Amino acid sequence: MSVNMLTNIVCPEAATIILSLLASLLRLSSDEKRQTVTSPSMPRRRQLTCDLSLLMNMPIIMLQFFSYLYQSSVSFKTVALSSEFITGLIDLIVIGRLQRSQPRATLSIENKNKLPTDNIEKTGDEGQFAWDRMEDLILGFLRAIVADSFGLPPSAHRPVHVVDTVLETENSSCSSRQQHELQTMLMQNLMEYLLAKDLLTDPGLLLHPFGQFINIPFNVAYFACRIVDKLWQGCFLGPVSEIVDFISQLIHLQQQSSAAHNSPQHNPVGLEVSRSSLYRSLNRAILFQLSRPVLTLKDQRLVLALLNLLLADDAPVKELIFTSQNADPDFPVCLAHLLIQHVERKNSDLQQVTVRTPLSPQPREVPPNPPADEFASTAHLYCTTFDVLDDLVEGEDDSTNTSTISILSDEVKVYASQGEVSSTDGVENDAFGDGTSADSEMPAQGEEFEQLSALALRLWEHSYMWNQKIFLALLPKSNLGSTVSIPSLLDWAQELEEPCLQTWTTYLGS
Numbered sequence: 001m002s003v004n005m006l007t008n009i010v011c012p013e014a015a016t017i018i019l020s021l022l023a024s025l026l027r028l029s030s031d032e033k034r035q036t037v038t039s040p041s042m043p044r045r046r047q048l049t050c051d052l053s054l055l056m057n058m059p060i061i062m063l064q065f066f067s068y069l070y071q072s073s074v075s076f077k078t079v080a081l082s083s084e085f086i087t088g089l090i091d092l093i094v095i096g097r098l099q100r101s102q103p104r105a106t107l108s109i110e111n112k113n114k115l116p117t118d119n120i121e122k123t124g125d126e127g128q129f130a131w132d133r134m135e136d137l138i139l140g141f142l143r144a145i146v147a148d149s150f151g152l153p154p155s156a157h158r159p160v161h162v163v164d165t166v167l168e169t170e171n172s173s174c175s176s177r178q179q180h181e182l183q184t185m186l187m188q189n190l191m192e193y194l195l196a197k198d199l200l201t202d203p204g205l206l207l208h209p210f211g212q213f214i215n216i217p218f219n220v221a222y223f224a225c226r227i228v229d230k231l232w233q234g235c236f237l238g239p240v241s242e243i244v245d246f247i248s249q250l251i252h253l254q255q256q257s258s259a260a261h262n263s264p265q266h267n268p269v270g271l272e273v274s275r276s277s278l279y280r281s282l283n284r285a286i287l288f289q290l291s292r293p294v295l296t297l298k299d300q301r302l303v304l305a306l307l308n309l310l311l312a313d314d315a316p317v318k319e320l321i322f323t324s325q326n327a328d329p330d331f332p333v334c335l336a337h338l339l340i341q342h343v344e345r346k347n348s349d350l351q352q353v354t355v356r357t358p359l360s361p362q363p364r365e366v367p368p369n370p371p372a373d374e375f376a377s378t379a380h381l382y383c384t385t386f387d388v389l390d391d392l393v394e395g396e397d398d399s400t401n402t403s404t405i406s407i408l409s410d411e412v413k414v415y416a417s418q419g420e421v422s423s424t425d426g427v428e429n430d431a432f433g434d435g436t437s438a439d440s441e442m443p444a445q446g447e448e449f450e451q452l453s454a455l456a457l458r459l460w461e462h463s464y465m466w467n468q469k470i471f472l473a474l475l476p477k478s479n480l481g482s483t484v485s486i487p488s489l490l491d492w493a494q495e496l497e498e499p500c501l502q503t504w505t506t507y508l509g510s
Helices: 003-007 013-038 045-056 058-072 074-080 083-101 109-114 117-124 131-149 162-168 176-197 213-232 240-260 268-290 297-311 317-321 330-343 347-356 388-399 416-420 436-441 446-466 468-474 489-509
Strands: none
Touching: 013 058, 013 074, 013 083, 058 074, 058 131, 074 083, 074 131, 083 131, 083 162, 083 176, 131 162, 131 176, 162 176, 162 213, 176 213, 176 240, 213 240, 213 268, 240 268, 240 297, 240 317, 268 297, 268 317, 268 330, 297 317, 297 446, 330 446, 330 468, 330 489, 446 468, 446 489, 468 489
């Protein structure tokens, strides 16, 4: 291949067209494959089987060729950054997962006798086409494209940022749940890769030819912000602790990188702006988990896990959120509002929550117009962008799609309910053998509520120590700051609740 071919892309649209052809080939080859298995009397079945085997490996060959072009041609790097090319790659993932999840075609006894044994083994084995190999190639390609794009200036990400192209891609073949599962898989894959790539601390990385190291902090912070946006939208179905840990590590890496401020490869102002953005994203992720309704044992354990993470002495999260660098004045006030909800829960509230939680997986029948007073008893516990009533309406939509095929591993499905408020949705997808599925259906327990309250009080103490001036400003005419010791949240909950709730409501609308 000549150097000219690698430096000049004559027809950039050809790459997108090829991806569309590959998508059609995958659909066609899968249909033909099933027909070959179920119709052994079809003429030239042996030749068809051989041809299909070659055709179904064509996407792998082309993806390997595209990867080679991406590493070898500067011009093709620009082509790969286009939204059409990225969308085409993600479409191949969707098609592969949907086709792989289809029930395998079966042969009748009569047809089995007509079909040679070696043909049954060839056509009946789903491993004939390396779906996993194709997906690994695409994910590796996407990771390289996104990571390299972080070195580009903002002008290179117009009109649509590469991160938005990846996270907002929709496929008409996917249901809403499948779309969220796909986005979750892509986000988790990128988070893991970006930490392993060490983008924020190694200026010697091989970047995009037009990229600069000073652009990376801005784009990484934007990626973290968009992930938290997806979390609040209910599109991230994994555990919130993954996002909290990811952003915490990014902040820690930036702190390490700040030692090189005097280097021309670093921009102190840019680092400060991106750090502020990362702190805001971290705050939003924490507030999201603490604002979820706690209706089941699984909900309780998710909140307990986060509180333990925030309070752990060997974890950097506590040092990150309670520091002068975390300068968001609304965060401690919103945090106080949510902690009050956890410490002020009464036995009557627990009993009503228990009654509303099913003891075993059952399909939910949703009345056309649920009575408003049904949720009045627990509505005051949480003021969030999602409420129980909205979840029941969403659950009604899910119940009409029970036959849809999941395109995500069972490991992620366990947390599907977390992003959609109710922990009773998607129970049928639970595949853990450690009691997680049972926890999803067990009602909230009094002992766990006591643990939540105790941890919430401890977190309040840390928050008050670092943000005393903010809380005193909320209650200027009170004697909140007159005591030598840290005031108990139980004693001051009533006075703090109104101003904290106002701040929380404003925060949600911002």
